[in-house]
Amino acid sequence: MKANNHGCFGLKAAVLRKPREPLSIEDVKTPRPGFGEVLVEVKACGLCHSDLHFMDGVRRTGKLPIILGHEAAGVVVEVGEGVTEVEVGDRVAIEYYFTCGRCRYCRTGNENLCENILRFGMDVDGAFAEYAKAPARNVVKVPGSVSMVDAAVSTDAVATPYHALRYVGELRGGEWLVVYGIGGLGVHAVQIGKLFGANVVAVDVLEEKLGLARRYGADYTVNASEVDPVEEVRAITGGGADVAIDLAGRVKTVEYAVKSVRSLGRVVCVGFPPEPVPIDVSDVIVRKVVIKGSRGLRHTDLEEVLSLVAKGVVKPVVSHRFRLEEINEGYERLRKGELIRGVVVYG
Ligand SMILES: [Zn+2]
Ligand SMILES: [Zn+2]
Known part of the structure; x- marks a missing residue:
């Protein structure tokens, strides 16, 4: 020193x-x-x-x-x-x-x-x-x-998605994980999802970031600027993901995450949206969706x-x-x- x-x-x-x-x-x-x-x-x-x-x-x-x-x-x-x-x-x-x-x-x-x-x-x-x-x-x-x-x-950037997926989302092998937002946390969420044995779908609006997600193991990528990510995720997963994690912290991505999971699916919110997110609670009730926050x-x-x-x-x-x-x-x-x-x- x-x-x-x-x-x-x-x-x-x-x-x-x-x-x-x-x-x-x-x-x-x-x-x-x-x-x-x-x-x-x-x-x-x-x-x-x-x-x-x-x-x-x-x-x-x-x-x-x-x-x-x-x-x-x-x-x-x-x-x-x-x-x-x-x-x-x-x-x-x-x-x-x-x-x-x-x-x-x-x-x-x-x-x-x-x-x-x-x-x-x-x-x-x-x-x-x-x-x-x-x-x-x-x-x-x-x-x-x-x-x-x-x-x-x-x-x-590694420990936050690790905590969110392992201990909050309780992601298990063989499940479908959809990751919204492939930035500093998302690229590690993809790797952790694969490590836990999940099938991973990565969603972003930039092709370059989706390429990165594929490089680190994502099984599927969805460009939300080109297609409806909810429909696409439901089609890929055969009805909806088991776990969705929002790392983008946008109102839209949280809405997408909730709609992307199957009945009984878990939604883990990590990114901070700039304003309150309107959630269709009736849909959450009917499909028994679990929405959880994960902090640090x-x-x-x-x-x-x-x-x-x-x-x-x-x-x-x-x-x-x-x-x-x-x-x-x-x-x-x-x-x-x-x-x-x-x-x-x-x-
Ligand atoms: Zn930080
Ligand atoms: Zn204390």
């Missing part, structure tokens, strides 16, 4: 000062790890669509100004008092929900719903910075065969995902790499749909 900079000003970070303004690249002070915390030298941090919501003012951060960046991996360079889980030099990925460990949700293994949650890079300073601090119990050691870039992408991930999901990535059975997809100074360009390209997953790499 840069010992002469430690604790001093002079380290660069990408700071959201105000919504609807570019991120400001500025000098910040290195955070110091408190009791139970670690300081991580960030090696890679993913560019996520959620950040665009914060930058656009559609969703709110817990504070302003704030250093964004919640998909991070790096090396532990300092440990606070009371830390026994990790030591200096460990390569780690950061689970971005900082939770209390005491509320009813934490105590029942649903810490992603913690009543006192603080989201890394959303409520507290994140990892678009050279150093970031996190509670030691929020870091997961990264297997030696997994790169820092792959570990960073695993913390959200739990610590164990990240551990499981990193072990799958280490085995090579899930491959994190990274389309673009940026330096921290190029982050605004990266987000503009993400907004235009040009990135599958962009990552800021350091050093």
